[in-house]
Amino acid sequence: MKNIIILVGVASVLSLLGLGSVSAQKAAAEVTPLTGQDYEEIKALYARYNQGSDFRDAELFLSAFAEDAVMTRDGGDIAGMAELRADRARRYQGQTGDVGRRHFNGSLLIRATIEGASARSYYILYDVAARPRTMLSSGYYHDDFVRTADGWRIKHRTLIIDAAAE
DSSP states (O other): OHHHHHHHHHHHHHHHHHHHHHHHHHHHHHSOOOOHHHHHHHHHHHHHHHHHHHTTOHHHHHTTEEEEEEEEETTEEEEHHHHHHHHHHHHHTTOOSOOSEEEEEEEEEEEEOSSSEEEEEEEEEEESSSSSOEEEEEEEEEEEEEEETTEEEEEEEEEEEOOOOO
16 A cells, blocks of 8 residues: 555656646747847847937937836836936937947847847946046946837846945
């Protein structure tokens, strides 16, 4: 009798492991692999965001985002295109052109998700008007992307600023 109970227990565990494996396979099957073109289009979003910010070009900056995008920074959210546009207007204060800063991204880790794609990327922000050039900030972005009728767009960007070294 004891052997039968052990056998039933082992069979139950193996059955559950098999179901977990099927669920994992099903979830993996729902993720559409990214193509080389997808990777390039997503990388281009970083360039549009950076150059839009560095050259105070609000339309270029905003073109990186989905209409209902959210940007999380400084502990708060900027939600939707209207709020993103208002944030740019506040930051640029009617000025256009080169702001004397340069954003650089690196170590992009882009992966497919059920919703589209996500990435984590380091950034460094320099003041190139200062002599010598000065690093203003560093950190990383965590981004979720969605494919729209106009191509890939940032759906949610979280900006994490590195703590100042002591």
